[in-house]
Amino acid sequence: MQLDYLGDLRRTHPCGALRVSDAGKTVTLMGWVNRRRDHGNLIFIDLRDRTGITQIVFDTDQKDVLEKASQLRHEYVIAVTGVVKVREGEMVNRKVPTGEIELAVSELRLLNEAKTPPFSPADTTLPNEEVRLKYRYLDLRRPEMQHNIELRHKVALAIRNHLSERGFFEIETPFLTRSTPEGARDFLVPSRVHHGSFYALPQSPQLFKQILMISGCEKYFQIVRCFRDEDLRADRQLEFTQIDLEMTYPQQEQVFEVVEGFVGAAWKAAGITLPPKFARMTYDQAMEQYGSDKPDLRLPGLVDVKSSFPADALTTLQLDPAMPFVAVRIPKVGELSRKERDDNKALFTKKPGPKLIDDLKRLEKSWPEAVTKIRELTKAAADDFIVLVGGAAGEAKSAAQTRVARMAVYAAAGNLRMELARKYAAKHGAFNGDLKDAASYKFLWVTDFPMFEWDEEAQRWNAAHHPFTSPHEQDMEKVLEDRDLDAVRALAYDIVLNGMELGSGSVRIHRQDVQRQIFRALGMTEEEAKQRFGFFLEALEYGTPPHGGIALGLDRIIMLLAGGESLREVIPFPKTAKAVDMMVDAPTPVEQPQEDQLELMAAFPGLGNHEWELATTADNLLKAGDAILGNATLPRQSKQELVLALLYAKAYDDSRATIRLAKSGYGLQASVLAVQVYEAALNSMIVGADNELAAVLLMTVNNDVKSLARALKYMDLNEEQRKMLEEAMAVQVIGSWPTLEERVARLPDVLRPKYEAFLPLYETYSQWQLSVLAGRVGGLTSKEWTVQLGRSNEAVAFALRVVVDYFSDVVRVVAGLFGKDPAPLEAWEKAATKVLQQV
């Protein structure tokens, strides 16, 4: 079809703007064909842009234009000029804002055509997420997505303006930086200039914003991208946006005021007026009243019912009188069947300690007054559902455990409360509040978090927030004297909305004596602290003002305001649960011209050119092997086929692990694992009954190990090397096969004679070969034998050579037996030989 040029045509109005008051005007609209209704001599088209839809009309008044309009299809881009006409009577469409007018077109320019899209932005039912993400540009054309994008812009702008008006400066901090003290995995970026060193992408600008306070910036904020290399969820993406702020000389309350201010401005931008102040609650109160540090206030809290019972009742119920005993009430659930009650039991924690009493009717038989009292205390209506949670008798032993045990009971009750609330959401309706109604948003500040958490596994204290959080001034003595650490409260706070944590912050430590003491309490030595935060500790020493701040998740805020179930609804280009961008198809293996390889190699210290080439070759070999066979595609009809398929799978897994270890420079560990590859190679020869090839293989294996032995140097072992040795041994144990006898015993009868014929040969060579590396590594403890453990190019090269040499043998033998064509391997093998000969 003939396309038109835009020429000097200008758009006079967006598609969502025209009203009756514009009647008679000659206007020009541009946009997409959203929908067409072709009546032959009368054509309606809904023209769409981000502002909305206008109906445009073509009729026989202009035959040539009508003719042209009949060619239009979904998502064609057009420009139209015409006169705005008022629609009358039946012709009005009350469903759209522009429904009282239409445009009688006199000129149509076709700016672009479109392939038939996999789905149309005008569709009423959505395709699945995969399709939406792949064709994200089509998905984003949908009015809902346009709305979310606009909402996000407006909210961010309102926050910026609000904070700017209150003296906050938006200041940028680096993306290429070093690891900050949050607990998540960092994204790492190898440095080209500094071989073997990495930048980390920030999990948050925590230390930078504190440094800005030390730098005299007084009030900082930033709407900033943060990165965390963790598994994704509906409400978690690899990269997400925080509203980050920090200020000097703050009372905790001042931070709250600032946040209440900009959150109010944000909600205002979404057309909702929030009350000026949010509720406040201490951590202990939150736990006792809701069994959660992020209480959802839309439903009734827990109610202490201990006083309802006579003293002996607790004993009869096998409850610990020192533990909490609370009622969980879910409104309007109504009668439950026996089966449903049993199902609900499964929602209760499996941990020992907390105990569930879910049958109030039975309870009523023994203590009728108690149950009446409970109904009173909980203000329960007749159709409300109530269960009780207490602490099982005899669980908490020491006084120190009591607080933990009490919290566990509350937490169990709190969890059950939310599980039941979600399950019966349709009945109580508390979660279906009107998005536009301020009452649907229950904000809450949770304050006075504990400063430390006891880590049972590591047997030490952890910082509950992060190690720069200031303790309460009243609790400072305990910190400085290193006592009662579990009772120390932090000046840390969370902002919670409808049971979701929106943000988290604290007043920070500004005195180096306190900071030093905190590190000590956390079991960090001076050196460790210096190594991780040296620059920051030094900065603290140059007159640091008291400061504090907070960070809120912008994506979550937008999601809640948009009524979305997932962050993907409010992030234009999100990633899937497996961390893939479906549109651009990231991440991808990199096509590697030599220079790029060198850059990456630089990230792996100690790996030489030749070793890198070997690693790449081995990688390609694995790919080639899998293309020919494919672990999953091997038939497994006979026992022999099963054994071969398993052998191939093992060789593949070990090869892959070997290459990974080798690339990281862990030569010896890789070598130990590589032994498993030729073990598998050997076994496949034997099962395949290719005795001659197996014998040759044994000889070359022998030579390989000998040459490795020659290459390695004798030297003393230090502490680090000893640790690596243990690691290497662990790898050996994990990767080890059953003994020879066990293996023979497992073989099908047909195969056993063949295998047994091999035993002498096998025992002479392979048994010895297998034990060579492990044995020699073991010998390291006697300080006779060593390498630069984990950093030896010789060991790396050996491991990779083993993979390259023998994995292809496995592939060839297995392919032969399964009747697959090993030809694709040949081209690769030529290339591999070349690399191998370079040694």
Added chain:
RNA sequence: GGGGACGUAGUUCAGUUGGUUAGAACGCUGCCCUGUCACGGCAGAGGCCGCGGGUUCGAGUCCCGUCGUCCCCGCCA
């Protein structure tokens, strides 16, 4: 790493106890239609039933594996 749900036409879905030629709606193509607005009518095209094995006389349907998407646990403020 573990658990669950799903995978059939471009899209959303149906497909009985395993049984003839795998269906519907929307979309697409062609023709007709001057007041529709999720327009309507007639005709038509469109399927590796995700992929690989197995069981069976016979598999979209049963079994095993694998890949992908979503949700949850672990992990992560």
